[in-house]
Amino acid sequence: MKEIKVGLCGLGTVGTGVVNLLKNHKEEIKHKLGCEIVIKKVLVNNLHKQRDIAIDREWLTNNPDELVNNPDIDVIVEVMGGIEDTNLLLEQAVKNKKHIVTANKDLMAVHGQRLLRLAKENHCDIFYDASVAGGIPILRSLSDGLASDRIQKIMGIVNGTTNYILTKMTDEKLPFEPVLKEAQELGFAEADPTSDVEGLDAARKMTLLANLAFKMEIGLDDVEVSGISEISQEDITFANSLGYTIKLIGIASINRGKVEVSVEPTLLPHDHPLAQVKNEYNAVYVYGEAVGETMFYGPGAGSMPTATAVVSDLMEVIKNIRLGISGNSYISPQYETQLKQNTEKYTKYFIRMAVDDEAGTFQKITNVFSDQQVSFAKILQLPSNEKETAEIVMVTHQISKQQLLSSIENLYGLSVVNKIISYYRVDGEE
Amino acid sequence: MKEIKVGLCGLGTVGTGVVNLLKNHKEEIKHKLGCEIVIKKVLVNNLHKQRDIAIDREWLTNNPDELVNNPDIDVIVEVMGGIEDTNLLLEQAVKNKKHIVTANKDLMAVHGQRLLRLAKENHCDIFYDASVAGGIPILRSLSDGLASDRIQKIMGIVNGTTNYILTKMTDEKLPFEPVLKEAQELGFAEADPTSDVEGLDAARKMTLLANLAFKMEIGLDDVEVSGISEISQEDITFANSLGYTIKLIGIASINRGKVEVSVEPTLLPHDHPLAQVKNEYNAVYVYGEAVGETMFYGPGAGSMPTATAVVSDLMEVIKNIRLGISGNSYISPQYETQLKQNTEKYTKYFIRMAVDDEAGTFQKITNVFSDQQVSFAKILQLPSNEKETAEIVMVTHQISKQQLLSSIENLYGLSVVNKIISYYRVDGEE
Known part of the structure; x- marks a missing residue:
């Protein structure tokens, strides 16, 4: 096998990066793979658009069939985005035994598991490292x-x-x-x-x-x-x-x-x-x-960083083709999905509220939290811009989301609490 | 193939971690590989030493032949350190068609390229990700x-x-x-x-x-x-x-x-x-x-982090065995090694020196640098602890190492320069 033929779907920011990377790093890629990567067809919306890239007009098509149903093409590189239509296109490609590299997180988040299984059944690879955090493998x-x-x-x-x-x-x-x-x-x-x-x-x-x-x-x-x-x-x-x-x-x-x-x-x-x-x-x-x-x-994004991830995935696909081991990388889920309930989600919280600046306010508030067994690591009280009110900022110890939500509900029952301005998760410390 | 048999060389910090990790994550590893990993033999110095790990005494041996010449063993995991003796042992193992996972940077830095080639000739894998930056892949x-x-x-x-x-x-x-x-x-x-x-x-x-x-x-x-x-x-x-x-x-x-x-x-x-x-x-x-x-x-180190890298490599070896593609991962060097000369090494430098605190000193020093076309991004002059002397700290623009060394030599020719206290590379900024 002297060359691997690729159909590229999309010639936007990332697609252009892919074409450039394949061209600029041609020799190194060939050394690593022992074969050449050749782009056969590029799927675009507009055949006549002026583009900032030297590309053979012959490659361009607006007909997906010329890629996914083309017996000449080994791998589909999908960098055009979209969910449902693109999914149909990739499904068709996989059924035609074409391997897939995609940067499409939207599609993978929705159809990923099904597409991965379909690919495995067809002994095809799907790699999608470019879809998460661009250039980071x-x-x-x-x-x-x-x-x-x-x-x-x-x-x-x-x-x-x-x-x-x-x-x-x-x-x-x-x-x-x-x-x-x-x-x-x-x-x-x-x-x-x-x-x-x-x-x-x-x-x-x-x-x-x-x-x-x-x-x-x-x-x-x-x-x-x-x-x-x-x-x-x-x-x-x-x-x-x-x-x-x-x-x-x-x-x-x-x-x-x-x-x-x-x-x-x-x-x-x-x-x-x-x-x-x-x-x-x-x-x-x-x-x-x-x-x-x-x-x-x-x-996390950008033309060349994302293209790096796409082409590295493409090289993995090609290595697998050459070694005859395509379709082996997907491992089916081992565990049933079990989600934590609010009573099982533990973290610290930052809570900020506007309160009446009067005697006894602070005690009423701390009573609410005590009732929920919520204790604090840090507390800050400051006069607010508005008259006769103050702001209280608190950071709790580890509590459940349930404890947080119940505390907030009960705080709203206090007349001295004017508003819970914001609350955020606190993480990354002991 | 129901199980892969491993010979473990070394039962120190990392070796103990490897045994523990294989035990603790047994089910997940089996799910991913579709087979079990079984430790057959462990090479140790002292058969009778008390160890903080539950291990079958039968596994222990102080005779390397029971690992490297044992037809029952598929993979050698080397976490005992040492260079020359260990190299001979690994060479023998590779000649016996055993795959290698090693955490031994000392050995790989000296004998790595030869060992990698020998392994390729014997259709064996050598992985050594644990040897650099411990748990970081x-x-x-x-x-x-x-x-x-x-x-x-x-x-x-x-x-x-x-x-x-x-x-x-x-x-x-x-x-x-x-x-x-x-x-x-x-x-x-x-x-x-x-x-x-x-x-x-x-x-x-x-x-x-x-x-x-x-x-x-x-x-x-x-x-x-x-x-x-x-x-x-x-x-x-x-x-x-x-x-x-x-x-x-x-x-x-x-x-x-x-x-x-x-x-x-x-x-x-x-x-x-x-x-x-x-x-x-x-x-x-x-x-x-x-x-x-x-x-x-x-x-970068530690028992379990390094063991993670070792066992991840071991899993890769086993995946390759099961797919029948061992010995394909090594890519021979593509380029001849060419080292930069001092005239070709460019960076910024931080230079700190003790000088006489007298009129004209600074000009004499800057003249030396000007002669070498060295210019500065930052300069700091401070009185020193010693009487009638001052300290000058400078950060250059990009210069060659040759420019640095010539400047320093010439500075020592100035009577007002008492000492070049230190100089360091400055990197990571535009």
Whole structure:
């Protein structure tokens, strides 16, 4: 076999990166694989669009059949995005015994498990490392490098847009709205930023990480998600004065076979490795029973970083083709998915509230918490901007989510409590 | 094939970890591999020593032949250390078609390339990810996850002992000697700390990383090494006041096919990801042409972290046995080793000197540097503790090592320069 023929779906940012990488690193790739990679067809929407890349017009097609039903093509590289239509296309490709490399987290979070099984039945590989944390080889590290360990917790900064926004809000003491606007102008945020800002993008990636780490089938609906649009400059300042940095953290953890997956603003001690991940960078912190703390850091998006992950996956597919071992990498889930209830989810919380500044207020509040067996590690009381009110900021010891929610409900029953302004998870410290 | 039989050489810290990990994670490992791993023999020095581990006495032997010449054994796991004798043992094992997993950086840095070739000839695998940065799957990430990229630079904190010592010296403002003593008492430094403290241990690991990243055969003799025993509290304080943290950094870089590998105390900007790696932790920062900046962080040593790497490698060996593709992972060097000369090694330098505190001194010094076309980014002049002398601390712009060495030689020709107290590489900033 002298060459492997690839059908590339999509010629946007990542697709262009893939074409460039295959061209620029041609010799090294050939040395490693012992064969050449040749792009046969490229699926695009617009055949006549002007493109910033030297590409043979003959390659271009807007007909998916010329890729997925083309007997000449060995591997489909899918970097065009979309969920349902793209899924049908990839299913068809797999049924035609074509291997798949995809960077499509949206699709993999929804159809991944079924597609992986279908591929295995057809002796095909599907690799999707580019779909989580761009250039960071995190899926491989979980499935190979840490294969012998039992992963207990993953904390990920897996969305570059929100990390960029929070970094700017923290470093430049600016509110959310203007920072989002700047991020949009710089291309770090989409025109419609909802999926990033409200945590959905991160949730999709956490699903993929959790399934691989815990060997289950956790669905997107199993992930509790909250985004960053409600974080205020005051939250950041209070967190900072208590020794914490606010990050949008995806958490996946397991205890006694029960899992919890969430994406939410989280306070981390300033010296936690994740607290120091700035701007649009991504990082995935993995805690394994045997290995302890590890972290994988790098660019979470971008043309060439993502292309690196795509082409590295493509090289793995080709190695497997040449060795005749395709379709062996997928391991079916070992455990039934069991989700933790609120009474089983334990963490610390940062709680910030506006209260009447009068004698007895503090005692009433602490009574509510005592009733729920909630105790505190840190308490800060400050006069607020409004007359005759004060702000109280507290950091609890480890409590269950149930204890938190009951306490908050009961706090609202107190006339001295005007508002629970915000509450956030606190993680990453003993 | 129902089980894979392993011969374990060494039952010290890591060997004990391997036995425990195989036992504790037995079910998961079996699920992933579809077969069991069985330890058949364990090579030890002392058959009768009391051990903190439940192990079948029948397994123990002090005769290597019972492992390497035992037709019953499929894989040798070598975690006993040593170079020449161990090399002979592993050679014999490979000739007997046994696969190898080793955590032995000393051996791999010296005999690695020959052993890898011998294994390939015998259709055997050798994996050694545990030998660099303990629990961090860095060798795999270079060879698989970043396979498609062209690695341009690696900077590694790959020795936990020195990082622990430098962290304590920095955070607690203590000198080298008492911190070393404390590290020895806590078990973070050996009774004879030379190999760690003087950088040799890190140099071995950098050789392995550089060979894999640059596809060459760089020998240990090609690495320039200096350790941390000469770093003073004043160096740390001056570096800090200029915005830098001192770390013992292994650097491997390539430009136009020429490489430079060194281990030396290096100043990094405080916000560089490596500057924030504390205590005994390791981290490897990888700069790839396409992917950009990535970093891999985790425990560099210890029983269970290293065992995780060993057993993950063992699982890879077994997967290959079961798929019938052993001996395919080694890729022979693609390029001839070409080392950079001093005129081709470019970086910034921190230079600290004691000078006479008299008119014209500063001009004489800057003249010396101007003659060598050396210019500065930062300059600090301070009165020294000794009368009529001052200290000057400078950080240069990018210069060649040749420019540095010539400047220093010429500075010693000036009567106003009493001593070049220290000079260090400055890296990690634009």
